[in-house]
Amino acid sequence: MSIDKETIQKIAHLARLEFNEEKEAEMVKSMNRILDWMEVLNKVDTENVKPLTHMSAEVNVLRVDEIRPGLSHQEALLNAPKKDSDYFRVPKVLE
Amino acid sequence: MKRFNSLTEIRKEILSGNLTCETLVNYYLENINKKKHLNVFLEVYSEEALKEAKLIDAKLKNGTAGKLAGMVIGIKDVISHKGHGLQAASQILNGFEAQFNATVIDRLLREDAIIIGRQNCDEFAMGSSNENSSFGPVLNDADNTCVPGGSSGGSAVAVQADFCLASLGSDTGGSVRQPASFCGVIGLKPTYSRISRWGLVAYASSFDCIGIFTRSIEDNALLLEIIAGADDFDSTVSFKEVEQYSKGFPIPKKLKIGYLKEGIGNGVSASVKEKTLGSIAKLKAQGHDLHEVEIPFLDYILPVYYILTTAEASSNLSRFDGVRYGHRTKEQTDLLGMYKKSRAEGFGEEVKKRIMLGTFVLSASYYDAYYTKAQKVRRLIKDKTDELLAEFDFIIMPSAPTTAFKINQFSKDALAMYLADVFTVQANIAGIPAISIPNGVDSNGMPIGLQIISASFTENKLLSFSDYLLNLN
Numbered sequence: 001m002s003i004d005k006e007t008i009q010k011i012a013h014l015a016r017l018e019f020n021e022e023k024e025a026e027m028v029k030s031m032n033r034i035l036d037w038m039e040v041l042n043k044v045d046t047e048n049v050k051p052l053t054h055m056s057a058e059v060n061v062l063r064v065d066e067i068r069p070g071l072s073h074q075e076a077l078l079n080a081p082k083k084d085s086d087y088f089r090v091p092k093v094l095e
Numbered sequence: 096m097k098r099f100n101s102l103t104e105i106r107k108e109i110l111s112g113n114l115t116c117e118t119l120v121n122y123y124l125e126n127i128n129k130k131k132h133l134n135v136f137l138e139v140y141s142e143e144a145l146k147e148a149k150l151i152d153a154k155l156k157n158g159t160a161g162k163l164a165g166m167v168i169g170i171k172d173v174i175s176h177k178g179h180g181l182q183a184a185s186q187i188l189n190g191f192e193a194q195f196n197a198t199v200i201d202r203l204l205r206e207d208a209i210i211i212g213r214q215n216c217d218e219f220a221m222g223s224s225n226e227n228s229s230f231g232p233v234l235n236d237a238d239n240t241c242v243p244g245g246s247s248g249g250s251a252v253a254v255q256a257d258f259c260l261a262s263l264g265s266d267t268g269g270s271v272r273q274p275a276s277f278c279g280v281i282g283l284k285p286t287y288s289r290i291s292r293w294g295l296v297a298y299a300s301s302f303d304c305i306g307i308f309t310r311s312i313e314d315n316a317l318l319l320e321i322i323a324g325a326d327d328f329d330s331t332v333s334f335k336e337v338e339q340y341s342k343g344f345p346i347p348k349k350l351k352i353g354y355l356k357e358g359i360g361n362g363v364s365a366s367v368k369e370k371t372l373g374s375i376a377k378l379k380a381q382g383h384d385l386h387e388v389e390i391p392f393l394d395y396i397l398p399v400y401y402i403l404t405t406a407e408a409s410s411n412l413s414r415f416d417g418v419r420y421g422h423r424t425k426e427q428t429d430l431l432g433m434y435k436k437s438r439a440e441g442f443g444e445e446v447k448k449r450i451m452l453g454t455f456v457l458s459a460s461y462y463d464a465y466y467t468k469a470q471k472v473r474r475l476i477k478d479k480t481d482e483l484l485a486e487f488d489f490i491i492m493p494s495a496p497t498t499a500f501k502i503n504q505f506s507k508d509a510l511a512m513y514l515a516d517v518f519t520v521q522a523n524i525a526g527i528p529a530i531s532i533p534n535g536v537d538s539n540g541m542p543i544g545l546q547i548i549s550a551s552f553t554e555n556k557l558l559s560f561s562d563y564l565l566n567l568n
Contacts (some may be wrong), residue, residue, distance in 0.1 A: 003455070014432040015409060015454040016416065017447055033510060038398040038465065044472050051470030052404060052477060055301045055526045056288045056331035063327065074301050075194045079420035088418055 002032055096122045098257050105260070109155060116148035116155070116165055116209065123167050123211060125267025127258045133234045135249045135258060137172050138180050139212040147209045152326040161207035162321065166314075168203065169259040171250045172213045173220055173276040174305070175294035176200050183296045184228040185218045187415050189421045195296020198329065199263060199305055199322040206321055211259050214249030216295040218443045219412065220265050220298045222246045222450065223273060223515050227445045232502055235277060241499040244274030247306070248414050254308045261318060262308040266401055267298050269494075269519025271306030276494035276544025279533045281561070283307045286551045287526035288333040291321075291326035299404035301329075302523040312562035315530075316340035319554060335552055341347065344559035350488045352378055357420055357517065358492030367493045373561050374491060374534060374545055377567045388490060388498035389522060391479040393418035397513055398542035400520045402456050402469035408446075409453025411434035415441065445509070473524055480525040484550040489560055492518050494531035494544035518546055528554050530559050 008027050012018055019027055073086070082089040096118075099105050106113035124141055144167070154160040170176060173183050175193040176201075182188030196204070197221045203210070217227040225233040225248025233248040235241040236256040243252045247264030251274035254262050265270045266284035267509055275282025284306045292303055306324070309315040317340070324337040354375050359368050379385050390396075417423035417437030424436035442450070454464035483490065495515060505512040522529035534545035547564070 008451070009450055010556075013457065014458065015450050016413070016431075016438055017442075017450065018439045019447075020437045025449065027451060028456075030448060030509065034401065035455075036450060037510060038402055041395055041398050041402075041468050041472055044395055044475065045393070046468060046471035046475070049471040049474055051467050052474035053470060054331075058288070058331060058334060063332040064288065066518050071194055072422050076419075078194055079191050081417060081421070081423035087175065090418055091428065093430050 003028065005036065099260060101165070101314050102166050102260065102317065103313060106407065109165055110127060115347070117145060118149045119165065120144045120167060120209060120211065122146040122183035123257070123259055126256065126397045127212075130236070130258075132239070133236060133252055133256060134215055135233055135252050135256070136169070136212040137182075137184065137215050137230055137249075138211065140179070144209050144211045148558055150207075151207050151209065161205060163203060163208035165258045166261060167211050167238050169206050169211050169214050169219075169250060169253045170200070171216050171247050171262065171264045173265050173296040174200060174263060175296075176210065176213070180213060181296070183219045184216050184230055185440070185442065186229045188420070189422055191420055194293075195294065198291040198326045200294065202322045214247075214253055215264060216249055216264070217246035217270075218446050219296065219408070220246040220267055220270055221408070221445050221449055223269070223512050224500070224502075225249065226275070226502065226506070227371070227443060229443055234502070235499050237279065238499070238539065241279065241541065242502055244277035244495070244499060246270040246273050247308070250308050251275055251280055251282065253422040254278070254280045256309060260310070260312055261417055262550065263322075264306050264524065265295060265298070265373055266304050266306040267302045267404060268523050269516045271308065272494050272519050272529060272544070272546055273516065275308060275531040276546070277499035277542060279536070279542030279544075281309050281312065281315055281533070282512045282531045283319065283554075283558070284522060284529050285319060285323065285554055286333070286528045287523075288331050289323050289528070289552070289554065291324075291329040291332045293326055293328035299407035300411060301407060302400075302404055304523070306351050312558050312565065313341060316343070316558045320556075321373070338555045340555050340558055342467070343562070344555045346559055346563045348382065350383045350560070351486070352385050353490040354381050354385060355490060356387050357391050359392060361495060362496050362517075364497045364537075367495075367497060367543050370508075370535045370543045371491070371493050371545065374564065375416060381567065386487075388487065390481060390483075392472065392476045393395065393517070396476060396520050396524060397517060399469045399472045399476065399524060400516075401452070401513065402465050403473065405449045405453035406457050406466050407453070409450045409457060412442075412446070412450055417441075448509070458471035476521065477525040480521060481550065484527065484548070488549065488556070493534075494518060494546040497542035498537050498539075498543055522548055527551050527558050530557055530561050532565055
């Protein structure tokens with residue numbers, strides 16, 4: 001596996017991150033190194049093995065569908081970097 | 096004041112009138128102040144802890160105190176404590192104030208534990224040395240040029256340096272056991288789903304466990320008994336009945352115990368090997384049945400771990416977008432730019448790298464080759480581990496291949512540091528309980544830890560065996 005700068009840029013966009021050129025070069029190097037190291041898994045025969053997707057032995061944990069108090073409006077807005085009396089504020093989306 | 100090693104010791108002193116919770120909190124606060132350079136606490140709740148102490152002293156007098164009255168405890172900065180700061184040692188959560196209590200916090204407070212502060216750790220619990228904190232490294236109290244281990248480094252040093260009697264940390268790949276080993280204290284990672292994760296800042300949800308640091312097995316057992324168990328707020332938490340761990344488990348005369356071949360192999364430092372062999376010899380001398388075991392798929396454990404945890408982390412950490420909480424960039428930009436810049440500015444390097452790796456292994460073209468493949472190998476590892484632990488009562492091995500390494504020793508080589516987790520990660524992959532107990536020191540006086548693993552939901556047996564082994568001399 002070998003990934004290049006373009007892949008890094010694509011992945012960074014998907015991850016909503018950005019890197020300057022120097023960091024981008026570092027990321028290419030260190031990700032390649034780690035991905036190479038991960039290649040070892042190809043040696044394991046996993047034919048007919050089902051992926052393990054859940055670690056808890058509990059299945060279908062359900063609860064009664066009833067209204068319970070959650071965070072109040074005020075509490076939910078407590079840590080907002082930008083807000084007005086009712087809403088989170090973000091940069092303008094529509095022109 | 097003399098150092099206390101268990102809540103029983105403290106309660107005895109309180110009962111005899113020689114000690115109050117208030118004096119005790121003042122004692123810990125003094126210790127914290129004397130060793131500020133260790134960089135253990137991100138915030139100390141001095142006034143609040145003293146106020147609580149007075150209330151609990153009153154309760155002790157009139158006989159209404161909870162089971163944890165007299166227990167002063169510190170919390171890793173990944174556990175939500177209402178009205179207090181919470182930021183996973185990251186700048187992206189600068190100024191965040193928790194709006195609710197984690198289930199474990201509610202349960203501690205209900206039994207009158209006193210929370211003394213929140214502790215430094217690797218950013219988002221990602222690291223093995225506590226050097227990835229945005230607040231700087233924590234120093235090992237046994238040698239200030241060495242790391243305390245990670246990611247729960249602050250929580251381990253707090254117990255090591257007598258800043259509190261116990262700490263709660265989190266363990267995703269060894270983050271409680273490895274620092275416990277480096278700092279000479281006890282660190283338990285229970286079975287996956289034994290303790291509710293409600294209010295724990297998520298790193299890799301199918302691995303994350305809240306863990307417990309103490310100086311005695313009895314305190315560890317008592318704390319587990321109180322914080323474990325079913326919870327309406329975590330649908331993955333186990334509904335299995337919580338055993339009375341504090342009552343203990345009778346240790347049979349003859350146990351079948353495995354010791355890991357690689358645990359006394361070439362990759363392990365001489366002093367760690369010697370102490371591990373010493374434990375094996377002690378157990379043999381007691382008449383137990385000891386066998387060398389090989390852990391199948393050992394070479395694949397770390398790659399599986401890093402593929403799955405980074406994938407889960409990339410998803411879990413997508414919530415930090417600068418909209419509802421946390422850091423938002425000051426730069427004028429559109430919505431997409433705001434997400435990217437806020438995240439780029441707020442996260443540290445290791446966290447970004449793991450988000451990138453996780454996003455990569457989950458991306459459409461590579462999903463099956465990496466993510467699904469790792470999930471399949473995880474099943475193989477788990478099945479084999481469960482099989483082994485059906486045959487053996489316990490398997491023992493060093494908690495880490497070396498004692499605490501120097502600060503900056505691995506700063507240029509993250510992969511080399513990943514390899515230091517080789518013995519601890521298996522328990523998280525398989526979801527089994529594991530504990531690190533002190534096992535002497537090396538020639539420089541640095542602590543060595545012994546790890547013991549056992550089958551899922553056998554914490555009672557695991558804790559009692561640990562106590563037995565600690566008392567074998």
